Amino acid sequence: MRQKTIENYKLFRKLIDNSYSGIYLLNESFEIIYRRLLTEELGVVEASSKQKHSIKTLTHPDDLEKVIALLSEIIKSPGNSSACVFRSKNHTGDFIWLRCTFSNMLNDPEVNAIVCNFLDINKDKLEHENITKSENFIRTITDNLPALIAYWNADLVCMFANKPYLEWFEMAAGKMIGINKLELLGQKEFDLHRAHIEEVLNGIPQRFERTFYKPTGDKLFTLTQYLPDEHAGVIKGFYSLIYDVTEVKKLEILLNKATKLARMGSWEFILKDNSMFWSDSAKEIHEVEPDFQPTMETCIDFYKDGKDRELIKAKIKSLIEYGEPFNEDLRILTFNGNYKWIRVIGESEFVNFKCARAYGSFQDINTQKISEIETLKAYEEKNIILESIGDAFFAVDRNWIISYWNKTSENVFFKNRDEVLGRNLWEILSDDVGSKSYNEYHRALETNRASHFEDYYILFNKWYEISAYPSTSGLSVYLKDVTIRKLSDLKLKSLNDSLQIKSRALAMSNAELEQFAFVASHDLQEPLRMVASFMTLLDQKYGNLLDAKGKQYIQFAVDGAKRMRNIILDLLDFSRIGRTSENNEDVDVTHIIEDILVLFRKQIDEQNAQIIFKCLPIIKSAKVQVRQVFQNLIGNALKYQQNFTQPKIEVSAEDIGVHWKFAIKDNGIGIDPEHFEKIFTIFQRLHNHTEYTGTGMGLAITKKIVESLGGDIWVHSSEGEGSTFYFTISK
């Protein structure tokens, strides 16, 4: 019997040694009464431990309930066994996964225990957990990617499909996995994909675009990629990745439109094979045919010979050699022979410190550039003007910050441009705060109306004529130095004032003089008349008592009195001119002459004088005075004649614009030009009264009348050749 028991025990040991990782024997209270560990690394608990362990203390709290329930069940029916997987503490205190079979052998007198055979499944369990985790990870990622992802095996059976894929085909995962691609797509769609499928199964990755229309009519752009799944030279299947590129595509279309609108084209230069690529727009810009094949050399040759070409060469060189990007505005001569401004941009891509690719864009900026150049030119011209004008000019923004300050401003305000630009005007001209200019500038800016005014700068002792022009950006101010004008204005004013005083005094003394002449000539007449009348009485009463000499003396005295009377009368006339105002009226000069001829009839007849006049005008003037002028001049023409010569007198008129010009030409004795001035002065005579009678007042009176009628008088003559007197009368 003992032998049998020993044999049984050996068998039992063998069994458990080969089948399990370890064994516990539990008593009814689930305390471990025996333990046997078969693998050291398992080390569930130390074999040597004397401490009594309970299954309850070793089991993971989360699994304890399950294990106790199972044990409680087992304990009810002897011979029963049951298995479960749970976590148990090992010798380091960590929990490890065990698969354990509990067998109730309490009734077996040889065992009298609950036998726990357990296997260490920690590794498997963790591996499984990791796999599940990584599967979940992949699924989570793929489900949330904005792409349709699937895996098809070489028989075109779906092995994997992410959530977007399932949603796209409106199919549940269960139905999708295992479906054949032909079945999924249908024959028509499958045929469209056939070539790509064949290629990918040959190991060639595929990339193609498809356009779909949504039921709403919206266009949907997709990009599909088939990536072969290759293991040891065998294609096991392929990954299908479908992206919704609608947004990108729309942007691309928009970009195309925009580049077209912006007249922009792209270029690319691959250094490996020296190949150059131009987009269609780039070709349009260069005005070449669509099939034009550019090279780097032909590309450079398009640039304007000289500065532009040299610059692009240098830029390309440093782009390729050092990766220095560029952005230049240059001129090209297009294929059709047009000069054009383009903006050329260059960038590069370096691989292993060597430029592999250069690329960039061309933009047709001809119109903008030309207007930019013109604006710049206009600005420069304006600048030159503003700089060269003698006036000071400055500009401020709406916050009084100085943005422009020309050269003259520097001189006017003794402030250099550098120290004022960007600074507040009232900081610079702090003394002017509150001045007239200060107020006017503020008013101009507030009312948006230009202001023109004059201001005196005490500090510089200068007068300025100032114009302040408001605009949306601020205020432009011009200052013209008018100090000289202002001073001469002031001088002129004081001169005028003193002139007025003088002319008033002159007028007064003139008036007094005229008054005197009038009174004197008037009062002199009376005693003169007495002399003449008493002389006549003397001659009448005592004439017979006087000898011839005495009679001659009386004759002289009477004659002298007569002449004096004439002089006094002439003086009286002279003093009257200009004092009596006569209204202008229509004066027919022909009638005037005719009247005068009547007056001089006796003389004319005696001398057999010839008076010629025709086409004389009707003028608007003072009749009596005009008549006096003609009478004096014709009278002189008749008087100053050689004896025995037939006087010939011509009166003519000429319209000379604002005046009438009259001429009285005679064939008389003439006048030496040296006396031309003298004869117009009162009492100036060239002859004594025995030769030619007269008072020497006639021409002075005539001159005074002509001048009072707004005209002038002068004479052309030479001795013995006759004279022509000219005078003008304003119309």
Ligand code: ADP
């Ligand atoms: P009066 O005739 O009374 O001497 P006037 O003032 O008329 O004074 O003339 C001044 C002088 O001008 C005259 O004395 C005369 O010598 C000269 N004179 C004027 N008219 C003529 C003329 N038509 N021809 C020559 N001499 C003239």
